[in-house]
Amino acid sequence: NAGVIQTPRHKVTGKGQEATLWCEPISGHSAVFWYRQTIVQGLEFLTYFRNQAPIDDSGMPKERFSAQMPNQSHSTLKIQSTQPQDSAVYLCASSSPTGGALTGQLYFGEGSKLTVL
Amino acid sequence: TQTVSQSDAHVTVFEGDSVELRCNYSYGGSIYLSWYIQHHGHGLQFLLKYYSGNPVVQGVNGFEAEFSKSDSSFHLRKASVHWSDSAVYFCAVSAASSGQKLVFGQGTILKVYL
Numbered sequence: 001n002a003g004v005i006q007t008p009r010h011k012v013t014g015k016g017q018e019a020t021l022w023c024e025p026i027s028g029h030s031a032v033f034w035y036r037q038t039i040v041q042g043l044e045f046l047t048y049f050r051n052q053a054p055i056d057d058s059g060m061p062k063e064r065f066s067a068q069m070p071n072q073s074h075s076t077l078k079i080q081s082t083q084p085q086d087s088a089v090y091l092c093a094s095s096s097p098t099g100g101a102l103t104g105q106l107y108f109g110e111g112s113k114l115t116v117l
Numbered sequence: 118t119q120t121v122s123q124s125d126a127h128v129t130v131f132e133g134d135s136v137e138l139r140c141n142y143s144y145g146g147s148i149y150l151s152w153y154i155q156h157h158g159h160g161l162q163f164l165l166k167y168y169s170g171n172p173v174v175q176g177v178n179g180f181e182a183e184f185s186k187s188d189s190s191f192h193l194r195k196a197s198v199h200w201s202d203s204a205v206y207f208c209a210v211s212a213a214s215s216g217q218k219l220v221f222g223q224g225t226i227l228k229v230y231l
Contacts, residue, residue: 004160006160033218033219042221042222042223042224043207043221043224045218045219045220048218056218058218059218091160091161093160093161105151105163105166106161106163106219107163108153108160108161108162109160110158110159110160111159111160
């Protein structure tokens with residue numbers, strides 16, 4: 001089992017450009033979570049899918065950020081018109097049908113470090 | 118809204134020492150408490166969790182944590198640390214009423230010197 005796979009591991013963009021981050025959850029896991037990690041804010045919940053349906057996007061910035069899960073094997077986080085304050089490590093996690101955030105057990109990817117110049 | 122507080126930003130110990138990393142939470146309902154470890158440049162890895170039953174739970178690599186309802190705490194302990202335990206440790210809480218998302222503390226950086 002390869003674990004949660006995130007690509008790219010590092011991405012550098014210029015201000016105003018678009019960035020798309022990819023996540024492949026563990027096979028058989030039904031839930032996918034996105035978190036953002038910065039030194040100042042720590043780990044912030046962004047959004048969550050279960051069985052590909054968006055369940056909770058309460059942490060997503062209202063503008064420029066969007067997430068999708070078109071099939072059970074991958075999810076994307078897209079940031080339009082990137083700004084320097086979007087620089088962070090974006091972490092994707094998945095959980096099994098019987099586990100999940102409610103039981104406190106998520107499986108995280110290595111993260112995608114986004115740097116906006 | 119539940120909150121998680123890790124009062125120690127940094128903890129420094131020598132190899133072989135015991136260590137306790139503190140976590141306090143604020144929430145009145147049924148919750149799951151968990152601990153995660155993050156080595157530099159990597160994602161988070163699950164260590165252990167508590168929901169009910171024995172308040173002392175065992176995790177991987179000799180870690181254990183003890184739940185205390187009276188203190189609203191879930192402290193992580195290890196009897197004898199190894200240099201490879203150097204990492205950032207996150208306490209987290211989740212509850213059905215919060216939409217099943219994990220809320221993390223700010224993390225504690227543990228440095229183990231040889």
